[in-house]
Amino acid sequence: MKQELLNKYSVPVPRYTSYPPAxxxxxxxxxxxxxxxxxxxxxxxxxxxxxxxxxxxxxxxxxxxxxxxxxxxxxxxxxxxxxxxxxxxxxxxxxxxxxxxxxxxxxxxxxxxxxxxxxxxxxxxxxxxxxxxxxxxxxxxxxxxxxxxxxxxxxxxxxxxxxxxxxxxxxxxxxxxxxxxxxxxxxxxxxxxxxxxxxxxxxxxxxxxxxxxxxxxxxxxxxxxxxxxxxxxxxxxxxxxxxxxxxxxxxxxxxxxxxxxxxxxxxxxxxxxxxxxxxxxxxxxxxxxxxxxxxxxxxxxxxxxxxxxxxxxxxxxxxxxGITGISQLATAYSQNTKDLETYISLIEKGEFPVTKGYTLNREEQITRTVISELMCNYTIDWNDIADNLHLSADEVKSAINYNKEALDDFAKDGIIEYDDNHIAIMPDATPFVRNVAASFDRLYKGNESRYSKSI
CATH class of the missing domain: 3.80.30.20 (tm_1862 like domain)
Incomplete structure (x- = not known):
């Protein structure tokens, strides 16, 4: 990998084990x-x-x-x-x-x-x-x-x-x-x-x-x-x-x-x-x-x-x-308390030990689908995703942070190839897939120190 690309893209970004991140x-x-x-x-x-x-x-x-x-x-x-x-x-x-x-x-x-x-x-x-x-x-x-x-x-x-x-x-x-x-x-x-x-x-x-x-x-x-x-x-x-x-x-x-x-x-x-x-x-x-x-x-x-x-x-x-366990349901995430004593106490009372969670709106569910597809398969076919979600490709792109200028930048750096219907991560650029995924994320504010670096 070129040194300038490592310097440019080794920045804090979510790992996207979930969307939205925890x-x-x-x-x-x-x-x-x-x-x-x-x-x-x-x-x-x-x-x-x-x-x-x-x-x-x-x-x-x-x-x-x-x-x-x-x-x-x-x-x-x-x-x-x-x-x-x-x-x-x-x-x-x-x-x-x-x-x-x-x-x-x-x-x-x-x-x-x-x-x-x-x-x-x-x-x-x-x-x-x-x-x-x-x-x-x-x-x-x-x-x-x-x-x-x-x-x-x-x-x-x-x-x-x-x-x-x-x-x-x-x-x-x-x-x-x-x-x-x-x-x-x-x-x-x-x-x-x-x-x-x-x-x-x-x-x-x-x-x-x-x-x-x-x-x-x-x-x-x-x-x-x-x-x-x-x-x-x-x-x-x-x-x-x-x-x-x-x-x-x-x-x-x-x-x-x-x-x-x-x-x-x-x-x-x-x-x-x-x-x-x-x-x-x-x-x-x-x-x-x-x-x-x-x-x-x-x-x-x-x-x-x-x-x-x-x-x-x-x-x-x-x-x-168990403590800190995160349930990943179709439209919601639920995380248990991280504290051992609190967990045991709540369970003994017959209460779910939930400390926080998140209910996804429709746009976030679509964004999760797009990011998951990219993170897993290094490629996106907008028409396939649209068909699975019973939407048009334009509706999918409108629901996420589809930024053509950002995609052009990734393409110029040899990170992706793309056209109106597809995006593909280049074989030697897979370590930067998190960066590309972040470009579709409306909730990501850029270079946030709470995340680990992509490299």
Whole structure:
């Protein structure tokens, strides 16, 4: 990438995991709003149910983390949280139409595997005993291999999961030590072999842009991953947001890679992965050619929700449980409180622990569709989007911030090709897709420091 383009476009922009971004959620959306939105969601699309369960506890705090996580509590506090989680599930399930099917269950954190496997298995059972599933649903959990012994891994494989995401982050010991991340307790080769023997799909997750990383060191890490042939390799860009997690200042003190070095780290990793047959998906995923995500990307049917990249077959409206969980419904977002004590207290009173949310108007729903299509498939066909929304292409463009001058600028810089009917991100410019997406966003004011940089 040309240096002038890195300088021009490496600016704070939303990640667009949702639209509008979560910073627009407001306290006017309350528990009653959420209940009404759940009931309304039964008659809205997507029809399927996607479940997110948040386990916030960690045995050790990684400095890079931007998630809602906290140190492992006393057993009594942790048990109170799990009890509240079960009660919240029992509050929501009666509001859902039993004819709907589960397409996804995803555990995130924190460290979901901080909990005993029987707890995770019981939580799975609360949903799977009440609803049918689509064919081949995705039931996934994020794992921290630093604390999982062979017995735990073996037990986990029988708990109903069919996809495991292993949070490696880096194989380099110095990088892990600087980031306060514990390396895997068991050899990764042994873990992969065990999971494969049970027919479980394997993701390996990495973060680039951390202190001590270089293009050469990260290439060695990715090379080791390739040798193990996981089904999916995910290369998350480190988001430096110390106003969210002050611990990230420790990484700043250790020395973060420059924009140029970070860009080269990703470029080198992408080159290695694609040379070995992996296919690039979205911003940060690499999958094997037979993967459903790749097939969806080829037909421009890749989708994304808070669970990550998925297909239109597996996507669903997201119902989130636990502190800070964000439910992603057809016309509304609802976020639970981030405070553990408040969450438990509200649940014990039989109240939804909603702290804020957002109801999308029609223009915002259209903007969400446009941005999601661009972020997932790197292309927009205005006529296809219009047909799906039962509008004209001009009506779609009028509803969003369609700015021809901005598009001309992107085209001049080689970021996109476009005409009146199509927009396509150029193959070497995909890291700038967030910048292009932001140009369609009426709510984005430009260069807002509360967002992470695109590179």
């Amino acid at each position: 910073n627009f959620f407001n306290e006017g959306f309350d528990a009653l709003s959420y209940q009404d939105a759940i009931i309304a969601s039964n008659g809205q699309e997507p029809e399927h149910i996607s479940i997110y369960i948040h386990i916030p506890f960690c045995f050790q705090m990684c400095y890079y983390c931007g998630c809602n996580a906290q140190l492992y509590q006393k057993p009594a506090v942790t048990q109170s949280y799990i009890d509240a989680l079960k009660k919240e599930i029992k509050m929501v399930l009666p509001l859902l139409d039993r004819s709907r099917k589960i397409s996804q269950i995803h555990y995130g954190g924190g460290t979901p595997t901080s909990q005993p496997v029987p707890v995770l298995k019981e939580l799975n059972g609360m949903f799977l005993s009440e609803f049918d599933c689509i064919e081949n649903p995705e039931i996934a959990i994020e794992c921290h291999p630093g604390y999982m012994n062979a017995a735990y891994w073996d037990e986990l494989t029988d708990a109903g999961f069919n996809r495991i995401s292993i949070g490696i982050q880096d194989f380099d010991e110095e990088v892990l030590r600087t980031s306060n991340r514990k390396h895997s307790r068991l050899p990764i080769e042994e873990i992969i072999s065990m999971l494969r023997s049970k027919g479980i799909a394997v993701n390996m997750d990495f973060i680039y842009g951390l202190p001590k990383q270089t293009p050469e060191s990260f290439a060695r890490t990715i090379g080791k991953a390739i040798a193990l042939k996981p089904d999916r390799v995910v290369t998350f860009s480190y988001a430096h947001v110390p106003w969210v997690n002050p611990l990230q200042m420790k990484l700043e003190e250790a020395g973060l890679p420059t924009v140029e070095v970070k860009s080269e780290i990703f470029r080198s990793a992408k080159h290695l992965l694609t040379n070995e047959g992996y296919k690039a998906i979205g911003l940060d995923h690499f999958v094997l050619p037979g993967d459903e995500l790749y097939k969806a990307s080829q037909s421009k049917a890749l989708h994304r929700n808070f669970q990550g990249y998925c297909t239109r077959r597996t996507t669903g409206q997201v119902y989130a449980f």
